[in-house]
Amino acid sequence: MENLLPTEDEVMLRDAARGFVDSAAPVTNLRANRDQNRPYDPALWAEMVNMGWAGVLIGEEDGGSDMGFAAANILAEEMGRTLAASPFIPTAVIAATALRQAGRHGALKAIASGEATYALAIDEGRKFAPETCALMAEVSGNGFTLTGRKVFVADGISAGRVLVLAKTEAGLTLFDIEADRAGLSREAQALVDSRDHAALTFDNVEATGDDVIGAPGAGMEVLTPALRAGQAAIAAEMLGLSSAAFAMTQSYLQERKQFGIHIGAFQALAHRAAHLWSEIEVTASTIAHAGRMLDSDPEHAALAVSLAKARASETSNLAVREGVQMHGGIGMTDEYDMGFYMKRARVAGEWLGDYGYHAAIVARARGMAA
Amino acid sequence: MDGEQGHLDAFRAEIAAWIDQNAPTSLRQRAFTEEDICWGGRNWQFKSEDQKRWLELCAARGLTAPRWAKDYGGAGLSRAEEKIFLEEMDRLQVKRPLESFGLWMLGPALLAFGTEEQKRHYLPQITRGEIRWCQGYSEPGAGSDLASVQTYGEDRGDHWVVNGQKIWTSYANKADWIFALVRTDRDAPKHLGISFLLIDMNTPGVTTRPIKLISGASPFCETFFDNVVVPKTQIVGELNRGWDVAKHLLTHEREMIGGGAGALGSRSISSILADEDMMADPVIRSRAMKLDVDTLAMDLTLERYKDLAKQGGLGHASAMLKYMGTELNKDRYELLMAAGGSDALAWEGEFGSLASEWLRTKANSIEGGTSEVMLDILSKRVLELPSK
Numbered sequence: 001m002e003n004l005l006p007t008e009d010e011v012m013l014r015d016a017a018r019g020f021v022d023s024a025a026p027v028t029n030l031r032a033n034r035d036q037n038r039p040y041d042p043a044l045w046a047e048m049v050n051m052g053w054a055g056v057l058i059g060e061e062d063g064g065s066d067m068g069f070a071a072a073n074i075l076a077e078e079m080g081r082t083l084a085a086s087p088f089i090p091t092a093v094i095a096a097t098a099l100r101q102a103g104r105h106g107a108l109k110a111i112a113s114g115e116a117t118y119a120l121a122i123d124e125g126r127k128f129a130p131e132t133c134a135l136m137a138e139v140s141g142n143g144f145t146l147t148g149r150k151v152f153v154a155d156g157i158s159a160g161r162v163l164v165l166a167k168t169e170a171g172l173t174l175f176d177i178e179a180d181r182a183g184l185s186r187e188a189q190a191l192v193d194s195r196d197h198a199a200l201t202f203d204n205v206e207a208t209g210d211d212v213i214g215a216p217g218a219g220m221e222v223l224t225p226a227l228r229a230g231q232a233a234i235a236a237e238m239l240g241l242s243s244a245a246f247a248m249t250q251s252y253l254q255e256r257k258q259f260g261i262h263i264g265a266f267q268a269l270a271h272r273a274a275h276l277w278s279e280i281e282v283t284a285s286t287i288a289h290a291g292r293m294l295d296s297d298p299e300h301a302a303l304a305v306s307l308a309k310a311r312a313s314e315t316s317n318l319a320v321r322e323g324v325q326m327h328g329g330i331g332m333t334d335e336y337d338m339g340f341y342m343k344r345a346r347v348a349g350e351w352l353g354d355y356g357y358h359a360a361i362v363a364r365a366r367g368m369a370a
Numbered sequence: 371m372d373g374e375q376g377h378l379d380a381f382r383a384e385i386a387a388w389i390d391q392n393a394p395t396s397l398r399q400r401a402f403t404e405e406d407i408c409w410g411g412r413n414w415q416f417k418s419e420d421q422k423r424w425l426e427l428c429a430a431r432g433l434t435a436p437r438w439a440k441d442y443g444g445a446g447l448s449r450a451e452e453k454i455f456l457e458e459m460d461r462l463q464v465k466r467p468l469e470s471f472g473l474w475m476l477g478p479a480l481l482a483f484g485t486e487e488q489k490r491h492y493l494p495q496i497t498r499g500e501i502r503w504c505q506g507y508s509e510p511g512a513g514s515d516l517a518s519v520q521t522y523g524e525d526r527g528d529h530w531v532v533n534g535q536k537i538w539t540s541y542a543n544k545a546d547w548i549f550a551l552v553r554t555d556r557d558a559p560k561h562l563g564i565s566f567l568l569i570d571m572n573t574p575g576v577t578t579r580p581i582k583l584i585s586g587a588s589p590f591c592e593t594f595f596d597n598v599v600v601p602k603t604q605i606v607g608e609l610n611r612g613w614d615v616a617k618h619l620l621t622h623e624r625e626m627i628g629g630g631a632g633a634l635g636s637r638s639i640s641s642i643l644a645d646e647d648m649m650a651d652p653v654i655r656s657r658a659m660k661l662d663v664d665t666l667a668m669d670l671t672l673e674r675y676k677d678l679a680k681q682g683g684l685g686h687a688s689a690m691l692k693y694m695g696t697e698l699n700k701d702r703y704e705l706l707m708a709a710g711g712s713d714a715l716a717w718e719g720e721f722g723s724l725a726s727e728w729l730r731t732k733a734n735s736i737e738g739g740t741s742e743v744m745l746d747i748l749s750k751r752v753l754e755l756p757s758k
Contacts, residue, residue, distance in 0.1 A: 003677050004670065004673055004674035004677055005674065005677045005678065005681065250753055250755070253753075253755050253756075254754070254755060254756060261756075261758050262755075262756035262758065264749070264753075264755035264756050265755065265756050265757055265758050267742075267745075267746070267749075270745070270746070270749035270750075270753075270755050271742065271745040271746075271749065273749055273753055273755065274693075274744075274745040274746075274748035274749040274752075274753060275693075275745065277690075277748060277752070277753060278690045278693060278694050278748065279694075281671065281687075281690055282664075282667045282668060282670075282671045282694060283667065284674075285667060285670040285671040285673070285674040286666075286667045286670055288670075288674060289670045303666075307663060307666055307667060310663050311663060311664075311667050359659045359660060359663050360659065362659070362662060362663055362666065363643055363658075363659045363662060366640055366643055366662055366666075367640060367643055367644045368643045368644070368649065368659070369643065369644055369645060369646035369649050370646070
């Protein structure tokens with residue numbers, strides 16, 4: 001069994017990331033962005049690029065820092081604490097992992113340098129189910145023509161490029177195209193978390209063989225490891241979100257007085273807080289394990305990643321529900337930050353597979369009868 | 371690092387070969403029950419010659435207490451070596467030679483608080499399985515409120531005369547000695563008038579009475595002290611500071627119960643997952659999937675907390691393992707019963723049946739501090755929530 005505690009390097013990375021996120025991207029930024037209808041913040045991403053976060057999973061030969069998946073999870077977790085919105089997971093985690101699988105050094109260099117950001121166009125219906133892709137890429141001449149629609153595309157408006165999964169005669173195929181290519185239209189989807197999401201319509205979008213990542217028909221071979229990395233990272237983000245929501249609740253229990261005593265002295269609240277803390281601790285173990293598995297044995301990391309995503313979805317949901325309830329009236333107000341945590345937890349829990357999707361992967365890996 | 375890894379690899383090869391050569395075949399099936407455990411003690415009836423021989427062989431190498439110093443009957447292994455030893459035992463599917471409260475609880479307390487003379491006297495008897503210990507903490511009037519002990523030791527110069535009653539003393543009727551919390555100063559604040567005494571169960575005036583549980587088993591007793599003479603040499607730690615020893619020891623107990631030590635009552639729910647018929651019920655199906663996720667997450671947490679403990683102790687956070695582990699275990703058994711239907715209701719007495727294990731798990735979240743006490747510890751000590 002691997003050691004599930006952070007290494008010295010990881011502790012340093014976490015401290016540095018926390019310091020940066022606290023000062024450069026506090027929750028007040030999210031509030032300001034929402035109020036000004038600005039779902040993303042290119043300046044913040046530029047700073048993250050300067051710190052090497054864009055290249056966390058990119059080899060040094062392509063300008064990355066190659067720190068590994070556990071390190072990527074730490075960065076995602078710290079961003080989750082303040083709900084910092086950035087293209088980190090779609091670009092630096094998912095696209096970088098897919099492009100690295102396919103040996104696309106030019107694209108990797110562009111990510112590491114901050115020149116390129118990516119959105120991931122996978123979903124078509126209300127639930128995550130990449131294998132049931134209906135968007136068609138028909139062979140035309142030496143290339144393909146893409147027609148169909150994708151929804152729930154994170155960073156779909158801000159990203160310069162799109163990784164899109166399409167069905168070809170050979171099977172599912174992953175394409176890498178510019179977001180402004182002819183025939184591709186992007187329509188913002190306002191979701192509860194006030195971030196950049198879009199629906200993408202592909203109307204006879206031309207793609208060449210060069211745009212195919214991996215081989216035609218082998219899209220899932222490239223995409224699956226990338227999705228796993230992304231699922232682990234979003235789970236880590238939800239762990240950070242849960243910890244931060246819990247810390248707010250804990251402080252409130254320590255300060256707020258009712259009936260002449262601190263409300264944290266009431267067992268009805270204290271025991272619920274202790275239970276919530278325990279659940280967060282248990283989930284933290286699954287995040288650590290997923291990072292270690294992705295770094296040491298990525299071929300066999302499916303169970304670990306789905307375990308982490310399932311637990312993180314459930315725990316973050318509990319953390320924000322308890323957060324609102326224990327804060328009482330102010331927890332329900334827009335003026336208070338807890339609501340932002342609740343909204344983001346719901347979106348993150350759904351993205352890249354919800355609890356049921358991942359619990360089923362765990363159960364199948366554990367020998368569940370069909 | 372290479373040197374250390376090289377040493378550990380060599381150790382693994384050596385210890386694996388030793389286990390493989392010496393562990394009797396009859397002790398190498400994976401499925402075993404509470405009945406198969408070797409607890410040792412003066413009155414222990416070995417279940418087989420193999421059980422006796424395996425204990426002797428391991429004790430001779432100090433492997434019943436791998437990390438204790440050789441002078442105290444241990445093997446003097448490092449944490450890393452101990453981990454390897456236990457991994458190899460698991461891999462070769464060999465049963466532990468000895469389980470006991472002496473190994474789990476009194477030993478660690480003596481190592482932390484005992485005198486050199488006490489360590490040299492009591493610890494080797496534990497590692498050889500010669501003396502079986504029980505724990506005398508709870509009293510009829512002091513359940514969760516452990517520190518309000520009334521059992522009193524009256525100072526008579528070179529000894530105390532102890533009178534009172536303990537309850538929930540695990541296996542007191544089978545134990546040779548008891549480590550007990552005894553009030554030695556009635557005027558001091560309740561945590562500061564307690565001493566940690568070692569008492570021979572053969573001393574005149576000590577009697578026990580087993581308590582039968584809903585599971586049919588009688589793991590607990592009432593223990594009575596009627597003018598029991600205890601020499602002053604049999605105190606651990608300082609006079610009236612027994613609470614410090616008890617707290618230290620309770621931490622070990624919590625880790626043990628939360629970790630499902632001895633693999634008791636840890637039936638997996640993978641049997642449900644793999645059963646098409648059981649999984650056809652959508653309610654059973656979703657509960658099984660969720661409990662499997664939670665069990666895997668809890669197993670990882672035990673591993674992570676073991677690593678944390680190596681870095682300097684868990685302190686009060688161990689209450690989390692106890693709380694989450696025992697509650698999860700109860701949930702798991704509820705599901706096993708539900709999935710088993712009327713088959714699961716079969717009653718075969720205190721051992722062996724799913725139903726008796728199901729009932730036994732109900733005690734897990736009560737013994738060693740209730741779940742509610744654990745939540746109190748977490749909220750006050752770990753989360754630092756105010757008390758007023």
